[in-house]
Amino acid sequence: MEDNVVIVVFLSTFSQNKVKPLITNIKKILKIENQKIQKIRREDDIIIVETSDPVFTSSAINSLFGIKGVAIAKQVTNNFNTIVNSISKVGADIFLESERFLIQVEGYAKGFMTKDVEVTATSSLIEKTAGKGIKPGTDEKYDRRLYTYLTKSHAYICIYYDKGLGGIPNNSQNKNMVCCVFDELSAVSCLETIKQGFEVKIIICYVKESELLHLVKMVNQLIRRLVKPQINLEFYKISID
Numbered sequence: 001m002e003d004n005v006v007i008v009v010f011l012s013t014f015s016q017n018k019v020k021p022l023i024t025n026i027k028k029i030l031k032i033e034n035q036k037i038q039k040i041r042r043e044d045d046i047i048i049v050e051t052s053d054p055v056f057t058s059s060a061i062n063s064l065f066g067i068k069g070v071a072i073a074k075q076v077t078n079n080f081n082t083i084v085n086s087i088s089k090v091g092a093d094i095f096l097e098s099e100r101f102l103i104q105v106e107g108y109a110k111g112f113m114t115k116d117v118e119v120t121a122t123s124s125l126i127e128k129t130a131g132k133g134i135k136p137g138t139d140e141k142y143d144r145r146l147y148t149y150l151t152k153s154h155a156y157i158c159i160y161y162d163k164g165l166g167g168i169p170n171n172s173q174n175k176n177m178v179c180c181v182f183d184e185l186s187a188v189s190c191l192e193t194i195k196q197g198f199e200v201k202i203i204i205c206y207v208k209e210s211e212l213l214h215l216v217k218m219v220n221q222l223i224r225r226l227v228k229p230q231i232n233l234e235f236y237k238i239s240i241d
Helices: 019-032 054-061 080-094 114-128 184-195 209-223
Strands: 004-011 037-043 046-051 067-077 100-107 144-150 154-166 176-181 199-206 234-237
Touching (some): 004 054, 004 154, 019 037, 019 046, 019 054, 054 067, 067 080, 080 114, 080 144, 080 154, 176 184, 176 209, 184 199, 184 209
Parallel strands (some): 176 199, 199 234
Antiparallel strands (some): 004 046, 004 067, 037 046, 067 154, 144 154
């Protein structure tokens, strides 16, 4: 039985037809952050990344646009009994005493319904943790959720899940834009342009040199989203008569 810990990348709505650029960006950001990966592949509607350091790697990946969420997950075969046993085992390890939990299963199910897995895994987990006092919650009220996604071959039980930034994969529009940053509103506008998948060149415009420190701090936050190993910035002093 497979029992690997991998990173699962869930695509945003606008990334469904831009998977190749997103995979390219994942490779780029991990190279910039000096994070080594063993393998990266697409599996149905998700991207799987195998690495020896899932915590730092998942954090780097989740700085990209075009991602709905990133999870550190246990990979097992897509088999009903295997999935149920694995969910209850993971749940017993991560849920704390007196917590209300929610088991949620989505994806490809053959020969059974995802709801069947949720109900059976919930019962199994209650039995395994009888001494901890944890209780099943509802869709509206719970302390912690254990999410599982099914592909045709595997089930991915998400030990840790972090919401992504959404948007369109960086530089996937194949169009260049120039963004002028001179205040907070222009910086937000530049960030939204990056989020829409454009290749962005940043120029900094200022009136007084005393403004530069504040502007550079804002631009530094934008640079982190450009997925480039080297950035060239241009500064322009604006004269106001």
